[in-house]
Amino acid sequence: MYDLLLKGAHVVDPLNGVNGVADVAITDGKIAAVGRDLEGEAKETIDLTGLVLQPGIIDSHVHLGTMWGSPYGPRMLAMNGVTTCLDMAGPLDDILDNVPQYGAGINMAILQFASPPFTFKTNAPSQQEMIDLIDKSLADGALGVKLLGGHYPLKPDVSSLLVKTALERRAYVAWHAGTSEHGSNIEGMMEAVEMADGYPLHLAHINAYCRGAIKNELEETAIAIEKLKANPNIFCESYISPKNGTRLTCDEQGKIQSKVTGNCLRHFGFSEDRDGVRKALLAQKAFVVYDAGGYSDLMTGEAALEMWEKAGSDVGGSFNINPPIPRVQLAQAKRDDGSFVVDAISTDGGCIPRNVILSQGLSLVKLDILSLSEFVQKTSLNPARMLRLTNKGHLSVGADADITVYDYATQTPKASFVEGRKVLWNGEVVAKSATVICTEHGKQAIEARGMKAIVVDPGEQVKRIKAL
Ligand SMILES: [Zn+2]
Structure with missing residues (x-):
């Protein structure tokens, strides 16, 4: 009896030369079998027809x-x-x-x-x-x-x-x-x-x-x-x-602290200081990373400038560099x-x-x-x-049942499993x-x-x- 049987996805596992429709069976958090139309009972069976399944x-x-x-x-x-x-x-x-x-x-x-x-x-x-x-x-x-x-x-x-x-x-x-x-x-x-x-x-x-x-x-x-x-x-x-990640912090003299931020400001024609960051934010060339409630997001323009000033310049940032x-x-x-x-x-x-x-x-x-x-x-x-991690990155029998399932057409994740446990499921963690x-x-x-x-x-x- 398997714990979980994932049926009918297009399975891609380069190490084992798998690249086609197959079922994946999982027991005790490990891969138990991979193959077409696997026989055997499972506590839970999930139909993944039409989706791609990879390690x-x-x-x-x-x-x-x-x-x-x-x-x-x-x-x-x-x-x-x-x-x-x-x-x-x-x-x-x-x-x-x-x-x-x-x-x-x-x-x-x-x-x-x-x-x-x-x-x-x-x-x-x-x-x-x-x-x-x-x-x-x-x-x-x-x-x-x-x-x-x-x-x-x-x-x-x-x-x-x-x-x-x-x-x-x-x-x-x-x-x-x-x-x-x-x-x-x-x-x-x-x-x-x-x-x-x-x-x-x-x-x-x-x-x-x-x-x-x-x-x-x-x-x-x-x-x-x-x-x-x-x-x-x-x-x-x-x-x-296209986006990088950096910090927009300026020191007490108003100079930019991160050399990468300095490079980005120079690239877009701004000075490597407080004034440069201000102008880059207003010109929508620099972005502030902010806590959007449950995830972080990017903001630019006047609202971003306000946020950056309020934080005393000490925030994460990004440029399309x-x-x-x-x-x-x-x-x-x-x-x-x-x-x-x-x-x-x-x-x-x-x-x-x-x-x-x-x-x-x-x-x-x-x-x-x-x-x-x-x-x-x-x-x-x-x-x-x-x-x-010798037990990850492939779907060999006995490997950790870490799996990502996605819709290739829309390039969106549909499900994920870590050692056979659901992590991403129905659009939620x-x-x-x-x-x-x-x-x-x-x-x-x-x-x-x-x-x-x-x-x-x-x-x-x-x-x-x-x-x-
Ligand atoms: Zn990094």
Whole structure:
């Protein structure tokens, strides 16, 4: 007797070569069988005829920390069919504290930001300060650390030492390229690749370095692709939305705090200060992220200016800064061995309102830039491997029954399941809490919070596989 039988969907599971109508049976939260017209009784049978069913969507770059928009990140992800996510900044305690009230039954891995002015006092912390931060973050349930170099940079040699120190401690390490010497652009990306020095590194949102800040955007994209081909130790994602995510905070002198916001203001012809933000908001070039009650949304124009001033400038923001062709080329590019240059499609969403893997990502399939099987590989199988989740990203018998179901025609999610439990159902999030993907050091802290922990070892090597 199965617990759940999902019947008649078009099932896409690249690892197992499945791409057609099939039934999926689930028992005890695991995949029990996949095949045409499965026999056998089930406690619950759901007819999914006409819909696509894939291993649960894994968004490998999101933000769940309230400071980036609102506490509704988990719900916004679940509403968009995501079952697992990698948070790329923390703050760790804020995210974990919010799980009882705002968790939506999804799996989350969290990287604590290793950046001034938040978790380091200066842009040149000592190695002991790094070790203290990494060890405490892992013990508290983080999977690793994130360098927010683009926004809040460290010195280059300090960034390099931080990456190596984190790897030595078998922490996951991701870097939004940029240092005190180079910005969040193609130069910063090349510098980060050099600084990684052959060690495995998750380099965040490659598209963000191909916005035409230094050279022509297509030239930058070609450089990024060549650099990644030559450095297979770099694992990465890029996103599909035209919108970025940043903060619009100004310091006491009225200067903009985030370097990325500075780049955006300059790009649109505004000054990198309080006056520039004011003008950009009124010109509807800058957007404020606000809590719309149950989700976060974007606002621009006069109302946004009012909100930004009321908050003393300390709010999340966004600009339409990503040109289209680099996003397409980065989604499609392959290595000589047939694997993807950019491993995964992400959103940089979560509580920043652009959880568009289905609503925009499926357009790549309709435009024949990716096959549906390749789309599934970049939105589930590859990011599962990056997170060392051997039991996710595929529908092998015995794998976790994490599943996303969607309408291909309208590019909308219809249902999702995490370990066989309904998460998105009838247009609502029906699950609570969260499962936290952490290292062996954080298991106890997560369980003490009453959450389930999945323990992985970020020190394990990831083997890249060719597009299936
Ligand atoms: Zn981000």
